[in-house]
Amino acid sequence: MTNKLNSNNLTKSEEDYLKALFQLLIESDSSKVGNNQLAEYLKVSPASTNNMIKKLKAKAYVVSEKYGKLDLTEEGRSIAVRLIRKHRLWETFLCNYLNFTWDEVHEVAEQLEHVKSRKLINELDRFMDYPKKDPHGELIPGADGDYSVLPKVMLSSLSEGDVCKLEAVNDGSVNFLKYVSEIGLVLSSEIKVLEIREFDKSIRIEFNNVVETVTRKFADNVFVKKIT
Amino acid sequence: MTNKLNSNNLTKSEEDYLKALFQLLIESDSSKVGNNQLAEYLKVSPASTNNMIKKLKAKAYVVSEKYGKLDLTEEGRSIAVRLIRKHRLWETFLCNYLNFTWDEVHEVAEQLEHVKSRKLINELDRFMDYPKKDPHGELIPGADGDYSVLPKVMLSSLSEGDVCKLEAVNDGSVNFLKYVSEIGLVLSSEIKVLEIREFDKSIRIEFNNVVETVTRKFADNVFVKKIT
DNA sequence: TAAATAAGTTAGCCATGACTAACAAATTAA
């Protein structure tokens, strides 16, 4: 019970900053997030970020001391989670009903997540029968604002001979997502680690009776559940 | 074949002005549309409108002479029609799949129509199996950019004894739409004109075995097809 | 046709959210 009626009057920019800060806080667990880091993430100048952070502090969505690290208030966090909920629900809709591919959804969902209507998103959720995961395998936060993450095991952390199931992929790069689709990997694919080459840490994997060699960088962005 | 690749880089405001001008040009058939009229329609000052019209003229979407009336170029018209297509497709989606009511759709569709993705709108169209009319009975322009209007017969233009079918309603006012729903009128309702009162032009109508008295103003916003 | 009114334009202001350049504080390395 954080807010009265949630009269969400934020601009698109304010929403973008809150969501970005939330993502950074999640990713860099415990290591604090700074102004320039946020600027780089959003591809804007540190000055712009500094300016926006001032506004968000005034609105009590962000806290930080001068020259100190950034953090979200409960209210700021709650707004960010709702944005992520919207983003992932839209991605799910685009993939499951409108024939979008993994690499196409992000840009459009980025626009759709700023549409303001409580009813819209809750009805969309109902229409799709309350999906648990988005197309990349990430958990979709519920209407209650709960945010949780799947324990992430990188494909690159496995050993030769291990067998695993594809659980999620990092959705940060369009080129990566295209690549994943192109070689034929989909969620739930069973992957066997055939060999890890010492020289460059590249990995030979087998899935769906196909053998591929992927780089360490690729394997860092593929999240799996170990089977054996 | 009006444009090369349609790299639609318009701002939300530019789109709003183009769409508004198009609507005004359609409504006030032949009588020209002026700057202040557009300003009033958009609820902004004449100065703001003047300013934006300058921009749109520079981009060759609008034509007008100094102190003269406004008109759209082919390209401007085409953009406006695509916006109306998007608006009406989203309204249809909201009503038919997400349980929105007539009076709720407009505000949300107003936001959704600005989402930029050719694929999104064409896939949405396909998903709904290419609907011909939006929830208010208006024709949805096709992907080819054709815009046509149903011949509009106002309920208020009928005579006592006439029987007609509800074809469309004016979607300009939330309160009107709520009112229409509340008394139980839906598209295709069969309406009989029982009596037209000379005193105030109010009309007694019968539909679905209900008798209601509606004002002239109400009947001006209800469009029908005469049966007998 | 001259005065009144309506319609359109211009100048100048404001807020938002970008930017660069210059500066201050904090951190790291020598």
Added chain:
DNA sequence: TTAATTTGTTAGTCATGGCTAACTTATTTA
């Protein structure tokens, strides 16, 4: 522990899209 580097802040600029107030041109109407 001082110097170099990184990080954060401030000041001032720009574009967008609003606004008001003042002005000009067109159109009515007396």
